[in-house]
Amino acid sequence: MIWLGIDTANTPLSVAIVKDGVLMMEENTALAVNHSLSAMPAIENLLNKVGMTPADIDRIAVSEGPGSYTGVRIGVTIAKTLAWTLEKPLVGISSLKVLASNVLFFDGIICPLVDARRGNVYAAGYQFDKSGLVSVFEDGHYSLDELIARLTEQEKPVLFVGKDTALHEQALLEQLGHRATFAPLQFNLPRASSLIHAAEHSAREAEVHTFVPEYRRMAEAETNWLKAQGKEPGRG
Amino acid sequence: MTKDIYIVGIETSCDETAASVVRNGNEIISNVVASQIISQKRFGGVVPEIASRHHVEQITLVIEEALISAGLKPKELDAVAVTEGPGLVGALLIGVNAAKAFAFANGLPIIGVHHIAGHIYANELMQPMAFPLLALIVSGGHTELVLMEEHGSFKLIGETRDDAAGEAYDKVARVLGLPYPGGPQIDRLAAESDGVVDFPRAWLESDSYDFSFSGLKSSVINYKHNLEQRGEKVNPHHVAAGFQVSVVEVLTTKAVKAAREYGVKQVIAAGGVAANSGLRASLEEAFGKEEIPFYVPPIALCTDNAAMIAAAGSAMYVDGVRGTLAMNGKPGMPLDSWK
The missing domain is CATH 3.30.420.40 (ATPase, nucleotide binding domain)
Incomplete structure (x- = not known):
């Protein structure tokens, strides 16, 4: 069983490959890298280093938020696209649970x-x-x-x-x-290996197409719109 | 016989999530667009954060639908083309990252397409482009005159200095209390109108092909204010007709002047506002008189779509243009030639 883990929920970037319960390689950075630019090259580099191809991946774990809206969306978009096109299961884990792990x-x-x-x-x-x-x-x-x-x-x-x-x-x-x-x-940095560990113990396999970030907060425009309609805004 | 080339295009630069498969750069095999218009209507315009959230919801479904209706598997494609910019940054990077992940997983090359190059190449899906070619791009985000001397060569000869034409339409529609999106509403009122309010034309310097629409927008607002202060009612039909005729006259006159100066063989219009019936009629008439072939794609190819991105991506693919996995969304991407 080969897991790919991706966490771009906040400033840090972490990607890892775990094979049969063993961490093969992990890349972590807390530099303010641009995830949109860096996440895919990091995944490519990881697979190259461990001598694997995308088709070798059996399962994908992603940090689903909450966090930076843009950051979470990049990781989730990459993860759900890979899971869909490789036809592999996807597991989303709270970005906070990743830290707690x-x-x-x-x-x-x-x-x-x-x-x-x-x-x-x-x-x-x-x-x-x-x-x-x-x-x-x-x-x-x-x-x-x-x-x-x-x-x-x-x-x-x-x-x-x-x-x-x-x-x-x-x-x-x-x-x-x-x-x-x-x-x-x-x-104090989210680690994709912790993410994969949590995902391995999660019963929750995501429905890939409908999988979206857990923002835990409504978009401001939506909150204002609901207020204008006289409705109580929820928590997104 | 040469092998057919299949390119999947992906477009998420604003509020449409779109994917399409195009064969040999000129034949649409599938064309899927998921519009957010019902959601965005609540806000009277496109809210970037809402747009990004919808793109994530739709992106894999839309790409899958484009492949299924094309009857193709990912490995049967030759490349992935995606809108790299310009556009809303948060929206762009959903398409860019989905495209990169899809390309990487399937061992396909990735090509970053300029949104405006896409709008221009929508015409290649209708009839072959002939050079030199003049393109008038008019949409909610763009008002540009582009000269092309060959495939992949773009020279910006004029652009808006403030509001895009479509932006002015939406703002004026809001002033008139019309629902979003305002363009089609104003077009309809103008067509039905039995009178015209005289608004100014912004010609700028006599040698300039640039545009300006914010002054016209202010004139409409002032006109309404003045009438209301005198306790008179505004006739929305007359205002719409006056606004539209001012926009259309400036766009047409500048396009004709540029076509003459550069001796173009073909003129094309593209972008969401090119769907405007008043503008189409005016351009058709003007270039009919000039005896220069003028084309405008059907409405579904004027508004944002991914077939146009696949079409431009196909021309880039043939020319050997390739992107990398470090591609990023570029909100202010310049329209550079790839040749």
Whole structure:
């Protein structure tokens, strides 16, 4: 079983090939590369290095968001096009779960976090048990205050993971005190191998044609339009 | 007998998700367009983020449909042609990345096509192009006069300095309270009208082939304001007719002047506004008098489509033009010659 994993949900880019449960090769970068330009050459390079062709891929895993709208769409578009034309199954995994999968064995709440500007974050709460990562509160677009309120409710130690946690470290420490800990640097980038690991344990195989990113947020125009219609906007 | 060449074209530069298979650069085998017009109508125009979201939903379905109705498998194709630019960046990169992934998975070359080259090559699907050729491109995003001396050679001789013609149509339609998209509405009102409001023509400098439509748009707005302040009612038919006749007269006059100066053998119109009946009639009449063959593709090939991208991609393929997997969407891509 050969997996190709693709994560372009935020600034970092990660692609990996896992063969029969063994990571063959992974490429990670946190440089602000242009995913539209770099993602396909990275995949081509990966396959060349491991001596495989596209037809050798058995399954494709992709980070489905939330994150940068454009970034998520690039990964999802590449993944669904490859899955469709190669006629191979596709599995979408939350981009936050990918980050949480970097720090599986923490005893408490694992809180992956991506900055969403203007005091907002994309975040989720997970807990690790023998079955894997269990959701404590769902992936969402939260204000930092909302997130802190949710974490305070849990009364457990919290491990923040993701490179953007640095932006909010002070506020989180002020509010959560000694319960807040922060993952060291080597765990803070999304890794396509973590993505593939999560995908291998997911029962969710995507319907390729209708597969779309999990934006977790409506487009602004849509929110405004719904408000103008007197309807309550949802969470996209 | 030489082998047939099959190119799949992919177009996502604005609000249509489209794919098409073209044989030998001039024969449409399949042509699929998924329009977002019903969704975008709510916003009175194309919202880029909404457009990008719809493209991701549609892209593989549309390509698959184009292949199924062509009765071809991916490996039977010779190349993948995709709109590289110009257009909405978020929209472009859905087509570009789908095209790259599809090309890579099937070992096919990829070719990046300029959207305007596509609009011009829509004509190759109707009759062979004859050079030198003058192309008038008029759409929601473009107003350009392009001279072609041979296949793959483009010389921009005039362009809009502000609004595109189609943009002006949509804005004026909004002023008149007409639904989006405004072009066809104004065209209809103008055709039915029994009177014309006199609006100015923007000729710019006498030696220039450039266009400007923002002044005309302001004139329409001012005219409406003045009438409303005097408590008079605006006749939308008369305004539409006056606006249309001003746009059409400038486009026609400049196209005729350029055709004469460059001694062209053929004139073609392309782009969404080329579907406008008033503009078609005016150009047909003018070039009839000039005795220069004038062509405009059927409406389905005037508006955004992927057959035109496949047609231009076919000409590029024959000339050996190839892109790489590092291709990116180029929102401001210049119309460079490939020859």
